[in-house]
Amino acid sequence: MAVALSSQVLESLLTPGHLVLLSVLFVVFSFIVDISRLPSCPDSLPRVGFGRGLVASVKNWVYYVSRYNDWIADGYEKYNKKGRAFVAPNSPSRPLEIVVPKSQTAWMLEQPDRVLSTKEAHRDSLFNDYQFGVDDQFPIRTIHKHLARNIVNLLPGIQKEVHASIDDVYGTDTENWRTLNIWNSLIGIVSRVTNRMLVGDPLCHNEEFLKNQVAFADAVVRNGLIMNFFPKVFHPIVGPIVTITNRRAWRKTYEIGKPVIEQRLRDMGRIDSGADVQVPEDMLTWLIRQAKAEGAAEELSPVMLSKRLLPVEFAAIHTTVLTASNVLLDLASSDPSLGYIDAIRKETSQALREGNGHWTKDSLANLHLTDSAIKESMRVSYFARCLTHRKVIAPEGVTNPTEGWHAPEGSFLTLDLAGVHLDPEAFPEPEKYDAFRFVKLREQLDPKNPEEAMKIKRLGMVTTSPEHLTFSHGRHACPGRFFVAHELKMILAYLLNNYDIKHIEKRPQNDWVGATVIPPMAATLEAKRRKI
Numbered sequence: 001m002a003v004a005l006s007s008q009v010l011e012s013l014l015t016p017g018h019l020v021l022l023s024v025l026f027v028v029f030s031f032i033v034d035i036s037r038l039p040s041c042p043d044s045l046p047r048v049g050f051g052r053g054l055v056a057s058v059k060n061w062v063y064y065v066s067r068y069n070d071w072i073a074d075g076y077e078k079y080n081k082k083g084r085a086f087v088a089p090n091s092p093s094r095p096l097e098i099v100v101p102k103s104q105t106a107w108m109l110e111q112p113d114r115v116l117s118t119k120e121a122h123r124d125s126l127f128n129d130y131q132f133g134v135d136d137q138f139p140i141r142t143i144h145k146h147l148a149r150n151i152v153n154l155l156p157g158i159q160k161e162v163h164a165s166i167d168d169v170y171g172t173d174t175e176n177w178r179t180l181n182i183w184n185s186l187i188g189i190v191s192r193v194t195n196r197m198l199v200g201d202p203l204c205h206n207e208e209f210l211k212n213q214v215a216f217a218d219a220v221v222r223n224g225l226i227m228n229f230f231p232k233v234f235h236p237i238v239g240p241i242v243t244i245t246n247r248r249a250w251r252k253t254y255e256i257g258k259p260v261i262e263q264r265l266r267d268m269g270r271i272d273s274g275a276d277v278q279v280p281e282d283m284l285t286w287l288i289r290q291a292k293a294e295g296a297a298e299e300l301s302p303v304m305l306s307k308r309l310l311p312v313e314f315a316a317i318h319t320t321v322l323t324a325s326n327v328l329l330d331l332a333s334s335d336p337s338l339g340y341i342d343a344i345r346k347e348t349s350q351a352l353r354e355g356n357g358h359w360t361k362d363s364l365a366n367l368h369l370t371d372s373a374i375k376e377s378m379r380v381s382y383f384a385r386c387l388t389h390r391k392v393i394a395p396e397g398v399t400n401p402t403e404g405w406h407a408p409e410g411s412f413l414t415l416d417l418a419g420v421h422l423d424p425e426a427f428p429e430p431e432k433y434d435a436f437r438f439v440k441l442r443e444q445l446d447p448k449n450p451e452e453a454m455k456i457k458r459l460g461m462v463t464t465s466p467e468h469l470t471f472s473h474g475r476h477a478c479p480g481r482f483f484v485a486h487e488l489k490m491i492l493a494y495l496l497n498n499y500d501i502k503h504i505e506k507r508p509q510n511d512w513v514g515a516t517v518i519p520p521m522a523a524t525l526e527a528k529r530r531k532i
């Protein structure tokens, strides 16, 4: 009787309506638990968005998706410009962020890693543990140590890959205009050129390998966004499910790359035994070399080596494609009478002629107009409002000496890149794409004066500063930026010298979901091979 009664009660409770209500309550409860565990932000700091309190917080979460960019711009004007930090809203399970003003950039970036951590900031925001399946510090160390010093060796291979991939993607028809999707065409070029540096020839020509490396990077962006909207208690369930796509893409790259990795391990083993064997200078070789130097035997399996490539594929491909597509859109939509494209053509073709068709480190470094056109695009067509994030990991937190505020363990600090880049006090007419802005500044300085010579150096696209933050700044600034500068200049040189590009009347704009950019993926370009 009692059993029958309780099953009746249970049946009346477990209606679909009740189940939905219970699920909603559980999600709300999980968010409340997350929020109660988040570090508190200093009360002395002003806030943007709807402010403090429960109602304001709920409104902040609701409007975070559409208003984040405006809130940060507002905070920059009201507080950062006066040397004050402010607190910015975030999605519900993520800590609020303290946006540090430009005047305190050096203080923030000079904090030791045991106080403000880059690694933990990336790990939290990208959900590394689910997405990559391995710690990203070993390959990051490899890039820091080997990439810049090997750039000269890499140049001929990169040049070859840039030319061949553009020929393949843009075609060689000199009679007809061709409409190209900018995003897809650049994915084809950049993934191939980047993988020349990462795994060399022939893997960088394997379309299936490249397709899956790109699919992996796509999955990291997409799944990072999805996981942001789930309370932490769901992560151990949602994480492994959504990242099935990451593992599927990695497995395919592994199956294709395995014979090449095994051969490289054998070749480098023979070199250790004194044999005269040549191996290419690429990331795969550097990873093996570093593992041997550190006595890290666990790093030397084909599985581990192929996984170690993933964080770098992710760091390199989309960032470069976003930057290159912005440069092309900015140039193609600029008033043709300004002559930007012709000036870049002239500068690059002359440099190539002088180098008998080959790029060198010096000839690329001397492309001031091209450098300025790329840097100006990075300034004005930013693809993330904030790119430098640090997590407080010191148990005692960190205290800002200028303003006196204290950020407890677990807090996040960031810099408003777009605020600084679009500040009219630093850049007159800041919203305007003035391709040769940095060349004009260069011309006002005297290279023989040591102080002005330093200022000239700071005008280059790879020299980071509190005013040029697209590669971040300080000791964790992007170690791939020297490679990118060479790659982008070669792409621009080859593209503009070999193709006519039709003027774009109205530049398509980026959209935003919270702090994440949604680039104009459908934007197209009309190009035709020039008769030379």
Ligand code: HEM
Residues within 6 Å of the ligand: 118, 119, 139, 140, 143, 147, 312, 315, 316, 317, 319, 320, 323, 387, 388, 389, 469, 470, 471, 472, 473, 475, 476, 477, 478, 479, 480, 481, 483, 484
């Ligand atoms: C235009 C293209 C690129 C942009 C805008 C860019 C930007 C950035 C930014 C903003 C950071 C974060 C630094 C910080 O937290 O302070 C970063 C880190 C990093 N980037 Fe890039 N990146 C680009 C291309 C590349 C390429 C091609 C590679 C590899 C060859 C690369 C490798 C890395 C690595 C390994 C890190 C981690 C550095 C560390 O934690 O110490 N990036 N990048």
